[in-house]
Amino acid sequence: MKRPVALRLYAALGAAALAAAAGVVLSIPEASAATGGVTGFATQNGGTTGGAGGQTVQASTGTAIHTALCTRASSSTPIIIQVSGTINHGNTTKVSGDSCNTAADKIELKEISNVTIIGVGGGAVFDQLGIHIRDSSNIIIQNVTVRNVKKSGSPLSNGGDAIGMESTVRNIWVDHVTLEASGGEAEGFDGLFDMKDNTQYVTLSYSILRNSGRGGLIGSSESDTSNGFVTFHHNLYENIDSRTPLLRGGIAHIYNNSYVSLHESGINSRAGARAKVDNNYFRNSKDVLGTFYTDQAGYWQVSGNIFDNVTWSSPGEDTNPAGPNVQSNTSVSIPYAYTLDGASCVPNIVSQTAGANKGLQVSNGNCVPQTPTTTPPTGSSPTPTRTASPNPTTPAPTTPAPPSGTNLSIGAGADGSSKASGTSYGNVRDGDMNTYWSPAGSTGSISIKWGSATSVSRINIREHSGAAGAIGSWRIVNADNGAVLRTGSGAGSFTFAQTSLKKITFEITSANGTPRVAEYETYAS
Known part of the structure; x- marks a missing residue:
């Protein structure tokens, strides 16, 4: 049984009625x-x-x-x-x-x-x-x-x-x-x-x-x-x-x-x-x-x-x-x-x-x-003077500078939610742009995984030439704990806070056709 805590008195905050009946x-x-x-x-x-x-x-x-x-x-x-x-x-x-x-x-x-x-x-x-x-x-x-x-x-x-x-x-x-x-x-x-x-x-x-x-x-x-x-x-x-x-x-x-x-x-x-x-x-x-x-x-x-x-x-x-x-x-x-x-x-x-x-x-x-800025009268989303975290839905450019360093996906494992006939999960980590993975439908997920915790802060999604532009919205997910690292749209190179994990998932949540991911590259920086 918890001890009683001292009673505090509070003044009620008055306000005039805004309307009759339901108000x-x-x-x-x-x-x-x-x-x-x-x-x-x-x-x-x-x-x-x-x-x-x-x-x-x-x-x-x-x-x-x-x-x-x-x-x-x-x-x-x-x-x-x-x-x-x-x-x-x-x-x-x-x-x-x-x-x-x-x-x-x-x-x-x-x-x-x-x-x-x-x-x-x-x-x-x-x-x-x-x-x-x-x-x-x-x-x-x-x-x-x-x-x-x-x-x-x-x-x-x-x-x-x-x-x-x-x-x-x-x-x-x-x-x-x-x-x-x-x-x-x-x-x-x-x-x-x-x-x-x-x-x-x-x-x-x-x-x-x-x-x-x-x-x-x-x-x-x-x-x-x-x-x-x-x-x-x-x-x-x-x-x-x-x-x-x-x-x-x-x-x-x-x-x-x-x-x-x-x-x-x-x-x-x-x-x-x-x-x-x-x-x-x-x-x-x-x-x-x-x-x-x-x-x-x-x-x-x-x-x-x-x-x-x-x-x-x-x-x-x-x-x-x-x-x-x-x-x-x-x-x-x-x-x-x-x-x-x-x-x-x-x-x-x-x-x-x-x-x-x-x-x-x-x-x-x-x-x-x-004191932050006020909400516009229409109720639309405001632009604050300071935001402690970046907008996670802002997509990166689709044509970024290619990442440098070691592609950690080479030699790693791969799996996913589904795969279309004739495609393979492993095709996204073989360094070959002519092979690819597609989900069984228009959406799905593909993952890179390691046997021990690996630090990752950037991925590079490269589409097969036969389906360029098919990837719509997506999420990058730390598959170890379900945390969403970033969201956006389109293929390209995407950064996020460096994270130590054993499995990282690229989840396609909408598409403009049948996605074809030729390479899913991962980098430490």
Whole structure:
């Protein structure tokens, strides 16, 4: 049983009603929201754009949010929902429609995609009402407060999670939010930010998580290891007992976060999870990193962290703290670009930028806050003043300078998803432009593989002359862990962050005919 956490009082953020009845207003807003640009693992797997390009809707009730989702042309029609006022059980009802699947006791984002929910005006507070994402993809949640969501007692909502994700969820960006409780499990609260049952490619950035028994988890049990590829950066974890986060399997990148008053444990890597923990600041806390409450070990790679008045337990059967002599016990490859603020200034930059109603400010990479550009009134995707990661969908030129160095594919193995009659996987690594591989249909994947980990940062796809221009869109995938290294279109030479792997896959996701890959070259640089 977790200890009670001191109750904090919060002032409700008032806002005038935007409309009567359901409270939905279709408009071009006068004061549009800002964004610093999607970062972290949410940039991978095709990227996260939310409702960019869709209709902008204003809502001041939970019913209005559900109505906006249910009146779209389809469950994937892009939409930006601008929220103001207090959303609670009293103004949230179930709404039905062909493009939605909602509920009365939570904000339900189920079996949908391409949605942005963003707080505007005087602020948006989800009071005792959680946000539940299930069987959904490409969702952005920004600039909102979610508080005092309960799993026991009254009123109940979303299993007690402030924001909860489960059951095949992909590409979620949660940014500049404040998630808070008024106690621990004994007081009826659960996690602030939970992911389970196959949730992947998530980023939590510039947010506050506080006054709770549980910060959040990745994986609901030691057997739920299908989750991962999650980034946590520039967040404040304050006055929390444990789970900042709890990791069961998968990969997490945790950098530039400020941790204050973690009472029992912090980053808890278990059941084979691997965490890259960079330039964080831990203060006045206990057991901030390690494997706790299980004998199923997890792993971590550490650099640049500051441990200020941190105490550590002695190792035991179910306790394996990383400190006091904190060392790496694994290596984690990160497929996207990012800039690290120095750990010494993390508490200051996080205090200025993290949480709702902070102007969506971000760090400039040197611990200085900056205000990004505003979203155009049409709701189209903005051009930020700074983006921490490159656009993964920008294709490289189709006629680049040929790569130099050793083609690592020569002498390696090859396999794929399928092959057309008369073609072979091995044809892509034989140095002969007259032989080739084609998928059995118009799309498919071809892989190069090695017996031991090999560093790769560039591939060169050379088409057979008989099908030049047939390759449409594609993904480059680290087949060891499923991470998407790059996406684009057309044949050519493509670079990405240097990655150590045993197998790299070129997956053709669309084509202008039958692709013919004559050579799939791989290079270290």
